[in-house]
Amino acid sequence: MSDRVQKYSAPVVILVIILILWEGVVAAFEIEQFLLPRPTVILANLVNLVLLTPDPTAISMAEVDARLKANTLVIVVPAGAPDQFKSAVAAAAMLRLPVGSSTLLLLPGKNLSPILQASWFTLREALGGLAIGSGLGILVAMSTARWAVTREALMPFAIAVNSMPIIAFAPITNNWFGIDNPFSKMVIVALMTFFPTMINTVRGLTLVDQRSLELMRSYAANEFEILRKLRIPNALPFIFNGLKVSAALSMIGAVVGEYFGGPRIALGVFITQEAALFRFSSAWAAIIIACGLGIALYLLIIFAERLAMPWHSSFR
């Protein structure tokens, strides 16, 4: 237990020292708030943005989109609005509805602060891209692990893709899938996370102890059994290492992808807009949330890792 306290207390102490120094430097040199806001200001703004400025008409755009396609008139009423208000709105709207062509839907708002909606939207892009990219990475690795020829033929392309600044494709995927469509960012994230997962999985599947393989041969195991009972368990630590790298990349890909355009309610768009309006402490607050989400994804992978391989030496 004391080991744990020691393990975690040192970084916390360092963080606190950095924050105090930051605060002190900004105060001592009278640095302008738009250049570098003080940590206390950023934190206060973060609390304000998350907790104190809820939007009672907050609603997911996807939900509205779905309703619109069904030829429905959607009216968003603020969360917690009294029933009399709702029926008055409905009555007024019914008068305006074209006869027989549309239906009316009153959608109650969710009373979420815009920054939380933005975080959720961006997190979904990151998670979706991570799932697609690393899922494909693992699949491709598994299907090529057995065939060295295929793998060697694919490797140069994988390396080429990885050495490209994938984020530079963001304007193009925005064009392909629509600037508001989360899929345009998921594609970027998927491209960014595919390679580290695939290369690590391939390594884990092929770096198998020769004796372990011979043991399998001595039992006349077939290739599928060797894959299932030896190569895949052997690859697990490698796969999780790839996923840890990918988890960090996924948040970067989603946020930076949004710098090239996205819906109003997205973390990257929020940051660029706040910065453009000189509200830098809000931009900083959003960046802190992005960091937090990145770390949360990373911890999620570590949690999954512990579940998947309790036998591993790193958990002894």
Added chain:
Amino acid sequence: MEHPVILINNLNKIFGEGTANAVHALKDISLTVQSNEFISLIGPSGCGKSTLLRIIGDLTQPTAGDITVNNKTAHQARLDRDYGMVFQAATLYDWRTVAKNVQLPLELMKYPRAEREARTEKMLKLVELGDFAKHYPWQLSGGMQQRVAIARALSFEPSILLMDEPFGALDEMTRERLNLEVLSIWDKTKTTVVFVTHSITEAVFLSTRVVVMSARPGQIAEDIAINLPQPRNADTREQVRFFELETEVREALRKSESQKL
């Protein structure tokens, strides 16, 4: 007469044949192993004893010569799961518990679950690791890991047990204890054992026959019958006959060395 379990005739193995640094690892090896024999292959390092064992187990192919195992090719014998193998390293799978490691061959051979578990329990008792079924390999000492490997090799009752310096990495005390365990297992299971070692004491103590090999090229120098009474125990090592046989093996090894010089 009963058919021999292993029949090797004029076997040769050349690594990198046709290249400048070709190595003649095994030369004109002929060897017959009868059922329930315990054969030790002993010789200096590089004499090809491990290679010979691997050829018997169909992990390496001979360059020339014939090998018949249980009246079929070594390849067919491997496909028929006639071999239990124990290597110098225990080669347990880190992600499997002790019990699951022992079950590995049984899973591959599609034994029903109940039988797998019954056999595993029995085998772990045999190697005195009944209380460690749920442990992971890293929680065991080297000697215990090697006993798990033996339990795994015996779990499906192979007709031949191939052991490649299984106790080479263990301390003397552990090795002597495991030697006794192997003998009692051999006595109970009636398998045929081919055992590679570079310990003269171990070879004489365990075997019904010691095959002395010489190096470069690997050849059979002498084939010494070990006519010590069965079952053997700690006292066996103190018998006069034991020392005589040890000396005989040592002399054979020395002679094969000096012939090369």
